Amino acid sequence: MAGTADHSKFEQLKKPFKSGPEVTKACLACHTEASTQVMHTSHWTWEYTNPANGQRLGKKTVLNNFCIATTPNLAFCTSCHAGYGWDSANFDFSKQDNVDCLVCHDTTGKYRKAPGKAGHPAYQDMEFPKGSGKMIKAVDLNVVAQKVGKSSRDNCGACHFSGGGGDGVKHGDMDSSLAAPEPHVDVHMDAAGLDFTCATCHKTSGHKVAGSRYAPMAMDKEKHIRGRADANPATCQSCHNSRPHKNARLNTHANKIACQTCHIPTVARGGVATKMSWDWSTAGKLSPEGKPITKKDAHGHVIYDSRKGDFVVGENIVPEYIWFNGQVKYTLLGDKVVKGEKPTQINRFEGSHTDGKSMIWPVKIFRGKQPYDPINQTLLVPHTAGDRGTGFWDNFDWSKALTAGMQATGAPYSGKYEFISTEMSWPITHMVAPKKDALTCAQCHQPQTGVGRLDKVEGIYMPGRRANPWLDLLGWLAAAATLMGVLIHGAIRIYVARKNPAAGHH
Amino acid sequence: MKMRSILMVGSLVSVTLFPALAQADADWKRGRVYYRMVCTQCHTEKAGGAISPSVKSKAEWTAYFQADKHAKGKDAVKFYFSSKFRDSIKATNKAAAKFSDVPEADLAEDVKEFLQKGAKDGDAPARCS
Numbered sequence: 001m002a003g004t005a006d007h008s009k010f011e012q013l014k015k016p017f018k019s020g021p022e023v024t025k026a027c028l029a030c031h032t033e034a035s036t037q038v039m040h041t042s043h044w045t046w047e048y049t050n051p052a053n054g055q056r057l058g059k060k061t062v063l064n065n066f067c068i069a070t071t072p073n074l075a076f077c078t079s080c081h082a083g084y085g086w087d088s089a090n091f092d093f094s095k096q097d098n099v100d101c102l103v104c105h106d107t108t109g110k111y112r113k114a115p116g117k118a119g120h121p122a123y124q125d126m127e128f129p130k131g132s133g134k135m136i137k138a139v140d141l142n143v144v145a146q147k148v149g150k151s152s153r154d155n156c157g158a159c160h161f162s163g164g165g166g167d168g169v170k171h172g173d174m175d176s177s178l179a180a181p182e183p184h185v186d187v188h189m190d191a192a193g194l195d196f197t198c199a200t201c202h203k204t205s206g207h208k209v210a211g212s213r214y215a216p217m218a219m220d221k222e223k224h225i226r227g228r229a230d231a232n233p234a235t236c237q238s239c240h241n242s243r244p245h246k247n248a249r250l251n252t253h254a255n256k257i258a259c260q261t262c263h264i265p266t267v268a269r270g271g272v273a274t275k276m277s278w279d280w281s282t283a284g285k286l287s288p289e290g291k292p293i294t295k296k297d298a299h300g301h302v303i304y305d306s307r308k309g310d311f312v313v314g315e316n317i318v319p320e321y322i323w324f325n326g327q328v329k330y331t332l333l334g335d336k337v338v339k340g341e342k343p344t345q346i347n348r349f350e351g352s353h354t355d356g357k358s359m360i361w362p363v364k365i366f367r368g369k370q371p372y373d374p375i376n377q378t379l380l381v382p383h384t385a386g387d388r389g390t391g392f393w394d395n396f397d398w399s400k401a402l403t404a405g406m407q408a409t410g411a412p413y414s415g416k417y418e419f420i421s422t423e424m425s426w427p428i429t430h431m432v433a434p435k436k437d438a439l440t441c442a443q444c445h446q447p448q449t450g451v452g453r454l455d456k457v458e459g460i461y462m463p464g465r466r467a468n469p470w471l472d473l474l475g476w477l478a479a480a481a482t483l484m485g486v487l488i489h490g491a492i493r494i495y496v497a498r499k500n501p502a503a504g505h506h
Numbered sequence: 507m508k509m510r511s512i513l514m515v516g517s518l519v520s521v522t523l524f525p526a527l528a529q530a531d532a533d534w535k536r537g538r539v540y541y542r543m544v545c546t547q548c549h550t551e552k553a554g555g556a557i558s559p560s561v562k563s564k565a566e567w568t569a570y571f572q573a574d575k576h577a578k579g580k581d582a583v584k585f586y587f588s589s590k591f592r593d594s595i596k597a598t599n600k601a602a603a604k605f606s607d608v609p610e611a612d613l614a615e616d617v618k619e620f621l622q623k624g625a626k627d628g629d630a631p632a633r634c635s
Contacts, residue, residue: 154535167630176630180535182543182601191539192600271542271558271624271632299560300631315635 008146017141020084020120021097026145028096035096037207043082044099046070048214052327057214062330063379065278065346065368065422066164069333072383072408073391079113080159087118102141104155105148111139112158116385153179153189156198165308168272172317172364173430177270185270187434203233210234216427218258218326218351219359236260236432256460258324258359261453262439263432266316267364270431273301273313278368281419283309284396292396307384307393309369319362319428321457325351328425333411336377343367343421344379353459360457362428369421371402375414379422381405534623536605537616543601545586545617546634553577556634559624567621571614587614 007013012026028035038044047058059077063069070077075087083098085091092098100119102111114122114136121139128136161167161176168175183190188200202211211234220235221242231238236259243251244259253262268274285306287293292306301313327350331337337344351358371380383404384392390404398417406413444453445464452465546556562570576583585591587610596603605613624632 177538177632180538182539191535192543192604269635271635272630273633296626299558299633300626300628315633 003149007148010146013142013145015142017145019123020100020102020141023141023145024084024097024099024101027101027148031101034101034207035099038082038099039093039096041082041208042212042214043207043209045093046081048212050214050328053329055330055332057330061332063333063346063381064164065366065370065424066170066275067384068280068370068379069381069405069409072381072405073385075116075118076385078119079115079117081119084119102144102148103158104151106144106155107149107152108144108147109154111144112136151197151199151204153197156202160198164275168268168274170275170366171426171430172267172274172319173264173426173428175268175270175272175274177272178430181270183434184437186431188432201234213427214328216324216326216328218324218361219357236263256353256359258361260427260429260432261321261360261362263435264319264362264428264430265433265437265439265443266318267428267431268315268317269433271315273299273315274317274364275311276314276317276364276366277310277312278308278366278370279310279419280371281309281369283307283392284398286396306396317364318453320365321360321362321454322349322425323351323353323358323457323459324349324361324363324427325355325357325359327351331379333381333409334378337372337379337420338377339372339374339418339420343423346379346422346424349425349427360454360460364426364428366424366426367421368424369419371398371417372420373412373414373416374418375416376412378411379420380413380417381409381411383408532612532615532619534616534619536608536613537618537620538624539601540587540605540613541617541620542634544592544595544599547599550634558633559621559628560626560631560633562621562625563627564622564625567618567625571618584610584614587611587617 010030012029015026017023017026024035042048042058045058046060047056049056059070067073067077078086081100082103083091083100085098100113102121103113112121113119114126115128121141122136124138126136126138128134157174157176157179160171161174161178162169163174164170168177177185178189180191181189183193188194188196199209202209204210210232217232217235220232220237222231222237236244240259242254245251245254282304283306285293285304293304294302294306295304297303297313301311303311303313305311329348329350331344331346331348349361349363371382372378373380380402382392382398382401383390384401387394388404389395390397390400392398392401395401399415402413402417403415439453442448444462446467447453452462454460454462455465541559550556559567571583574582574584576586589606589610592602592606596606608616620632621628623629
């Protein structure tokens with residue numbers, strides 16, 4: 001959509017800028033409320049308090065089983081913060097110039113926050129990784145500032161497609177294929193069709209982006225009018241309503257089954273692999289020369305990295321299915337965890353078939369092994385990236401990395417570590433397929449593979465699920481016997497009636 | 507005037523001798539859409555299966571485009587970016603229709619850029635899943 005302002009005509013922007021904050025200052029001269037608005041969003045605070053259970057969430061606080069946590073690694077992690085300079089606890093969250101306008105409004109594709117620069121782009125050409133010979137070009141802020149516009153899929157995707165440390169790694173339903181998908185990958189974002197941007201669904205008002213995974217909506221029964229401020233515009237129902245099918249039987253399914261369950265048959269469909277597991281316990285193996293190593297599969301995907309351990313990657317992944325009522329309980333730093341046969345749930349999606357608030361949702365469950373304190377029985381946070389001499393990615397020393405990491409968080413650490421199996425669930429809601437590719441009835445009710453999509457979902461009777469061929473045979477025999485009995489009985493009655501007409505009219 | 511001529515000749519020489527400079531503004535996203543919706547679709551339906559970007563290295567893709575031989579030399583790769591080809595399929599192919607006005611050379615560069623990104627040694631090895 002064309003804007004109404006040509007920013008290259010603004011005198012404030014026709015000057016050389018030495019830094020991002022200088023550009024922000026120029027933006028704020030006209031867009032006076034923009035920084036204040038951004039400062040009230042989780043893109044800035046990296047905080048969210050769950051009103052249902054009081055848990056303090058957001059990237060500032062939560063743990064995961066990818067790169068684990070941000071606190072000791074801020075200068076690297078904050079290359080996805082909508083600001084400049086957050087490299088320590090001393091960051092000034094109230095300074096308006098620290099807001100990064102360009103990361104969301106650049107239209108040139110040339111603006112990139114540089115690794116390890118705490119949200120700043122490269123102001124001079126820089127080599128990254130050090131010693132690799134690969135150069136990151138300095139950004140021309142003057143050019144970028146004069147070409148700002150509405151946020152595109154590229155702006156959102158710069159961070160959200162690469163969550164977990166690379167393209168498609170984290171979510172499974174979000175990767176760079178969504179920057180320009182064909183209808184098979186996403187029927188709404190189809191670059192030669194509807195061409196939705198992220199903001200078409202994640203409708204934004206005053207810089208508040210609707211549809212955060214920290215506040216998910218599992219069931220939406222609202223009577224929607226698109227644009228209503230008090231409703232969630234990011235649900236399927238906000239456009240399609242809750243009875244979208246012509247077939248009444250399908251609409252009854254929609255009472256208990258999330259749209260995504262049938263309409264996102266698999267994830268990582270765009271040719272980009274997603275990580276399915278990450279085993280930190282094998283990290284640190286070096287070559288005979290003492291150098292870090294990587295191993296790749298036949299398709300070029302990294303499956304071992306000395307800095308990170310072993311990975312399993314996959315494409316066209318069939319999600320797992322659970323009851324979900326919109327509530328997610330996280331295991332946070334300091335929470336007691338038990339190392340046992342079952343993996344620790346880093347986040348637990350709550351819900352059941354009885355609570356009246358749950359629907360059957362598809363999720364990607366990411367499995368891994370990560371550091372754990374066997375004395376305090378808590379998960380641990382390592383210092384991974386950085387030049388302070390303790391980063392695991394530099395020195396491959398878990399003891400140093402965990403001591404430094406836990407010091408940064410301020411949480412207790414006994415000095416002993418082991419690795420614990422963990423699981424983390426991610427809701428699947430992107431990569432909606434064309435309706436011709438939606439699940440068929442048979443994929444749940446009469447799967448040819450013998451394994452139905454919803455076989456593991458408890459608490460429901462589903463025709464065809466877990467069918468026992470002997471029981472089926474017994475049932476059919478009983479039905480046949482009944483039919484035979486009726487026919488024989490009827491035949492006898494007819495025979496008797498014909499033989500003795502008077503008996504037939506008593 | 508003389509200076510302008512020198513600059514123009516210099517630009518032409520640069521673009522001819524250093525194709526990487528010409529590719530600097532190539533749009534991998536447009537290349538992705540064209541590759542997946544035109545090349546892949548046709549290969550899937552008529553040529554025995556899709557060819558994933560990650561089956562070749564970046565150098566192999568570069569060599570493939572330089573050789574300009576499609577179907578083992580039966581025709582030129584270049585043809586499949588031509589307006590003539592796009593016009594012939596645009597009634598049934600949304601991508602060919604959408605990009606019908608894109609100059610041939612630009613579209614070829616876009617696809618090359620996508621294949622460099624998605625090659626097995628590229629930044630994001632890509633398959634035709």
